[in-house]
Amino acid sequence: MSGEEFVPLSLTPLLIGTCAAIACALPGNFLVLRKQALIGDAISHVVLPGIVVAFLLTGAISTWPMMLGAAGAAVLAVVLIEAIRRLGQIEPGAAMGVVFTTMFAAGVLLLEQTDTSTVHLDVEHALYGNLESLIWLDATGWSSLLDAQALAGLPPELPRIALTLVGVTLFTWLFWRPLKISTFDEGFARTIGIRTGFLGMALVITAAIAAVAAFDAVGSIIVIAMFICPPAAARMLTNRLEAQIGWSVVIAITSAVTGYVLAGYGPLWLGAADAVSAAGMIATMSGLILALAAMFGPCRTRVGVQTSA
Amino acid sequence: MLWDALTLQLGYNATLVAIGATLLGVSAGVTGTFLFLRKRALVSDAISHATLPGVCIAFMVLVALGGDGRNLPGLLVGSAISAWVGLLCMNWLTRRTRLAEDAAIGAVLSVFFGFGIVLLTVIQTMGVGRQAGLEGFLLGSTAGMLWADAVIIALGGALTLALVLIIRRPMTLVAFDPEYAAARGLPVHRIDLAMMGLVMAVTVVGLKIVGLILIVALLIIPAVTARFWSDRSERVVLLAGLAGGLAGYIGAAISASAPNLPTGPIIVLVSFAFFLASLFFAPMRGVLAAVLRHLRFQRRVHIRQGLLALAQGQKIYEPLTLRLLRRAGLVRADGVATDTGKARAAKALRDEKRWEIVRADQAHEATAALYDGLRDIETVLTRDQIDEIDRQIGGPQGIPA
Numbered sequence: 001m002s003g004e005e006f007v008p009l010s011l012t013p014l015l016i017g018t019c020a021a022i023a024c025a026l027p028g029n030f031l032v033l034r035k036q037a038l039i040g041d042a043i044s045h046v047v048l049p050g051i052v053v054a055f056l057l058t059g060a061i062s063t064w065p066m067m068l069g070a071a072g073a074a075v076l077a078v079v080l081i082e083a084i085r086r087l088g089q090i091e092p093g094a095a096m097g098v099v100f101t102t103m104f105a106a107g108v109l110l111l112e113q114t115d116t117s118t119v120h121l122d123v124e125h126a127l128y129g130n131l132e133s134l135i136w137l138d139a140t141g142w143s144s145l146l147d148a149q150a151l152a153g154l155p156p157e158l159p160r161i162a163l164t165l166v167g168v169t170l171f172t173w174l175f176w177r178p179l180k181i182s183t184f185d186e187g188f189a190r191t192i193g194i195r196t197g198f199l200g201m202a203l204v205i206t207a208a209i210a211a212v213a214a215f216d217a218v219g220s221i222i223v224i225a226m227f228i229c230p231p232a233a234a235r236m237l238t239n240r241l242e243a244q245i246g247w248s249v250v251i252a253i254t255s256a257v258t259g260y261v262l263a264g265y266g267p268l269w270l271g272a273a274d275a276v277s278a279a280g281m282i283a284t285m286s287g288l289i290l291a292l293a294a295m296f297g298p299c300r301t302r303v304g305v306q307t308s309a
Numbered sequence: 310m311l312w313d314a315l316t317l318q319l320g321y322n323a324t325l326v327a328i329g330a331t332l333l334g335v336s337a338g339v340t341g342t343f344l345f346l347r348k349r350a351l352v353s354d355a356i357s358h359a360t361l362p363g364v365c366i367a368f369m370v371l372v373a374l375g376g377d378g379r380n381l382p383g384l385l386v387g388s389a390i391s392a393w394v395g396l397l398c399m400n401w402l403t404r405r406t407r408l409a410e411d412a413a414i415g416a417v418l419s420v421f422f423g424f425g426i427v428l429l430t431v432i433q434t435m436g437v438g439r440q441a442g443l444e445g446f447l448l449g450s451t452a453g454m455l456w457a458d459a460v461i462i463a464l465g466g467a468l469t470l471a472l473v474l475i476i477r478r479p480m481t482l483v484a485f486d487p488e489y490a491a492a493r494g495l496p497v498h499r500i501d502l503a504m505m506g507l508v509m510a511v512t513v514v515g516l517k518i519v520g521l522i523l524i525v526a527l528l529i530i531p532a533v534t535a536r537f538w539s540d541r542s543e544r545v546v547l548l549a550g551l552a553g554g555l556a557g558y559i560g561a562a563i564s565a566s567a568p569n570l571p572t573g574p575i576i577v578l579v580s581f582a583f584f585l586a587s588l589f590f591a592p593m594r595g596v597l598a599a600v601l602r603h604l605r606f607q608r609r610v611h612i613r614q615g616l617l618a619l620a621q622g623q624k625i626y627e628p629l630t631l632r633l634l635r636r637a638g639l640v641r642a643d644g645v646a647t648d649t650g651k652a653r654a655a656k657a658l659r660d661e662k663r664w665e666i667v668r669a670d671q672a673h674e675a676t677a678a679l680y681d682g683l684r685d686i687e688t689v690l691t692r693d694q695i696d697e698i699d700r701q702i703g704g705p706q707g708i709p710a
Contacts, residue, residue, distance in 0.1 A: 037412040038351055041419075045522075087596050088588050093411075094350040094533050098584060101526030105577035108448055108523075112569050221426060225419035232412045263427070267434075274434035276427045283423020290416055294406050302407040 008139040013131045014260050016158050017222070017282060020214035021252035023165040024226035026172050027207040029245050032231040033183050038093070039078075039204055040227030042100040043211045044220035046077040049107030056114060063156065067212055074208035077103055078201075129219025131260070131278040134158070157217040164213035171206050172245075175199065180241055219279045226252055229286035236297030255286035311566045315559070323565035326451040326518070329462040330557035330576060333515050334527060336466040338553025339473050340507045341528035342535065342546045346484035351414055352399070352505060353528040357512045357521045358418035359395025360388035361425025364446050364516070365432055372435070381458050384446075385465075385513050388521075392509045395421050400502070449520030449573035451564075458517055465514035469507055473546075480504055481542050519573035526577040527553060534584045537591035556580035608633055609683050613657060615639070619646045620658035659702075660686050666698045 024040070031037050050073025054065040077099055085095040138144065138153030145151070172179070182189035182196045189196050211223045234247035259282030264275045294300055313319050344350055367387020371380055395417045402413035429443060473480075482490045483500045491497045508528060515524040535548035560576030589596045607629075615630040616639070625631050625644060634640045639650035646654060663686050668677040676689050686695065 032409075032412045035409045035411050037409075037415045038354075041351075041354065041415055084588070088533070088537065089594065090533055090536075091348050091350070093348065094345055094529055097350045097354065097525060097529035098533055098581070101523060101529070101577055102581040105523055105526065105574035105581075108571060109574040109578065112571050112574075221419060221423050224415060225423055228412055228415035228419060232408050232416055235408065236406060267431075275430075276434070277430040280423040280426030280428075280430065283419050284427055287416065287420025287423070290420070294402060294408075297406075300406045 007141055007144060008136045010260070010264065011139070012136040012155055012158055013134050013278065014257065016134055016155070016161050016217045017131055017256040017260050017278065018253050019158075019161040019165045020218050020222060021226045021230070021256040021282070021286075022249055023161065023168045023210040024207075024214055024223055025230040025248045025252040026168050026245065027203060027210055028227035029231040029234070029241070029248055030179055030183050030203055031207060031227060032235065033241075034200075034203075036204070037228050037232075038096060039207060040211060041224050042077055042081070042096050043074045043208050044215060044223045045100040046073045046103040046107075047212060047215050047220060049073050049103050049110065050076075052107050052110045052114070056110065063160075063216070067216060070212040070215065071208060073103065074212060075205070078204055078208070129215070129217065129222070129279050131218050132264070132275060134217065161213050161217050164210055168206060168210050171202070175202070179203065183241075218282075221283050222279045225283035225286050226255075229283075229290045230255065233286075233290040233293035233297070236293040236300040239299050251286065251289050255282050255289060259283070259285040311562060313566070315562045319565050322451075322454060323561070325454050325456065325459045326565065326572060327558055327561040329451075329454065329459045330518050330561035330572065331554045332463050332466040332557070333511070333518055334531070334553035334555070334557025334576070334580075335550045336469045336473075336553075337511045337515060337524070337527035338531035338535070338549035338551070339546055340469060340504075340511050341553075342532040342542075342549040343473075343477075343480045343484055343504050344508055344528060345532035345536070346481070346542065346545075347501070347504065349410070350529045350532070351411070351525075353508050353512065354525045355399055355414040355418040355421075356392050356396055356505065356509050357524045358425075359421040360392045360512060360516060360521050361422055361446070362428055363387040363389065363391025363394075364443065365425055365428035366391070368432060368443060369428070369435070379443075381455075381461060381517065385461065385516065388446075388516060389509060389513045391421065392512060393506070396502075396505050396509060400505075445520070446516050447520050447522060448571065449516070449518050449523065451518055451561075451572040454517065462514050462517065465510060469510045469514070472503075472507055472510075476500070476503060477543075477546070485542075519576055523573045523577050526580060527556075530577070530580045530584050531556065534580070534587045537587040537594045540593075552580070552583050556583060612637065612639070613683055616650075616654045616657040617661060619650060620654035662702055663695065663698050666701055 028037070028040065031039055047070040050070040051066045052069075053073070054069025057069075058065045080099045080103075081092070081095050084090060084098060085092050088095070090098075134155045134157055136144075136150075136154055138150040140150070178189065178194045178199055181192070182194055182199055186196050189199075207227070211220075211227070214223050214226070230248040230251040231244070233251050234244045237247050238244050260278050262285065263278040263281035266281075267274060267276055341350070341353065344353060364384050364387055367384045368379075370387070371377065371383050376383070399410075399413045399417045402408050402416065403410050408416070432443065479490070479495055479500050480503075482493070482495065483497050483504075487497050490500070511528065512521070512524050515527060519527060531549040531553035532545070534552045535545045538548050539545050556579045557576055560579040561572055563579065564570040564572040564575040587595065590598075592598055611627070611630040611633050615625055615627075615634045618625050618630075619634075619640070625634070625640075631640065631644060634650065635642065638647060639653060640646050664677075664680055667673040667686070667690070668680055670677075679689050690698075
């Protein structure tokens with residue numbers, strides 16, 4: 001494949017997919033260890049009503065109001081889940097199920113009620129995004145990477161998701177020690193003065209930001225898959241958190257790249273004419289990697305549990 | 310218009326949908342209750358998302374065999390198979406690896422759903438046409454519901470209910486105390502799988518009406534709603550069935566009464582309205598009941614403390630205490646006790662002294678444990694026991710006889 005074809009058509013989707021995958025996998029490590037993995041699931045469902053409400057208020061498909069709406073909906077959902085859990089004394093899983101299905105239903109209803117036929121806003125798009133369409137039209141080849149004029153034509157999703165990735169990385173790096181301690185031993189973390197409630201909330205909000213930014217580019221299905229599959233697979237490979245995070249990043253990148261390539265070129269190799277959904281393929285690849293890790297990973301069993309049990 | 314819909318006057322399709330949605334609501338509510346009591350509500354999320362690849366593969370197989378790709382029984386069989394595979398994957402991940410259940414749920418739902426979407430795009434590019442109905446399985450589409458579809462939903466729902474009826478006792482036992490169930494010799498793991506199988510059946514049956522994303526709501530919300538109203542598991546199951554059925558019926562009616570009201574989301578929102586009403590107004594576990602209980606308790610504490618203060622001749626500064634005492638006619642506006650107030654205060658102080666004796670006496674250990682500063686001593690001790698205590702306290706002391 002030559003640069004003239006690769007750079008405009010495949011480079012940006014590939015980069016965006018990879019950045020989104022890493023940005024979700026980083027907080028996902030802590031969420032999986034804290035048994036809050038399904039927060040990502042809940043957030044990615046409630047993003048839809050947030051976006052629809054933002055669209056209704058502004059009347060246009062513009063990025064920032066929609067990101068704000070989505071983030072607002074995510075925060076609202078987290079607050080509602082907590083409120084219902086405490087007020088009704090319901091277990092967290094059920095409270096989550098009540099909240100995110102209801103908000104998703106409200107989103108679908110709003111979408112049906114408003115006339116969105118003129119704009120590109122529908123449930124399918126929200127679910128699996130359109131990674132393939134994020135092409136870089138101004139590029140002519142590898143040389144465009146140094147051409148300021150061509151760089152200005154980059155799809156805006158790329159800088160946005162890159163910025164999010166930087167933010168998420170910074171958060172993980174800055175709060176590394178408190179995050180690590182409070183994830184493994186919340187009681188100890190509190191005794192040495194870490195504000196665990198605050199930190200837990202910050203983690204969820206970081207995850208929500210990553211989810212919303214990734215959602216904007218690649219749809220919600222990748223978000224859920226990337227929150228869970230790379231960290232879960234990495235968890236089977238090592239017992240050290242540092243190594244786990246390293247592995248999860250490697251797995252996220254591998255899934256994004258192989259998924260995108262298989263979706264874009266796999267059908268052509270098989271003789272079919274059209275590409276398949278890249279988002280779905282990336283999720284599938286991460287699942288395959290997880291399956292491999294679960295079958296052969298050196299640390300796949302619980303400590304102290306016999307495999308024959 | 311809504312009334313017409315509720316009385317099934319809106320034509321053939323609306324009636325079919327209303328009946329189907331009601332049956333689905335009942336079976337989802339009943340089945341979901343066991344899942345909720347087992348604290349595995351979100352497993353339904355994984356199961357429902359895992360149906361998508363099955364639907365797509367069934368469609369492709371049907372088309373390859375030269376049939377109509379939208380044949381509902383065929384698609385339902387496909388979805389059941391892939392949901393079952395997803396379920397087994399999830400079970401395997403939880404039991405054989407170190408992953409917690411939530412991570413296993415998330416992994417299965419995202420990967421199966423992602424794979425389903427890949428297949429969906431494959432179907433779109435197959436160019437065989439008539440695949441438009443497949444997206445309907447994401448959110449449900451009741452517009453083109455046929456008599457045969459309704460019969461399938463009714464049969465599936467009835468079958469699920471019958472199975473629940475048969476294995477409800479072991480499922481309840483496993484939900485409340487799996488260790489005890491295992492000790493009794495019940496195959497806990499297999500009962501769990503059976504429960505999931507029932508959930509899967511409901512999910513598959515509900516695909517047509519509410520779609521695979523929103524069926525989760527029908528499995529979880531009625532059960533959570535019913536839990537507010539009773540502490541007995543049989544009643545919770547019945548109430549959940551009722552709540553689910555009503556939500557299905559009313560939701561279908563509302564959606565038939567105006568354009569652009571998709572059935573699935575409306576049913577979910579009606580169901581959520583029931584949930585909200587229960588959350589606030591349920592008699593024992595509701596928020597309103599809890600607030601009232603708290604206020605009553607607060608009132609008793611304040612009156613009791615106020616009376617003790619009066620009896621000891623201390624001035625009361627706490628505004629709430631003063632207000633409550635005044636309203637009960639125990640003090641005058643200037644804070645001086647009325648005659649009733651003096652009598653009640655004297656009794657409160659005497660009771661406190663009696664409790665003191667009781668709590669110091671080993672023989673009354675069990676009674677002393679009931680002391681909370683509010684309980685009337687007459688409710689826990691007999692007349693002659695109290696007389697005995699009064700003898701220990703004795704009359705006024707330091708006064709020459």
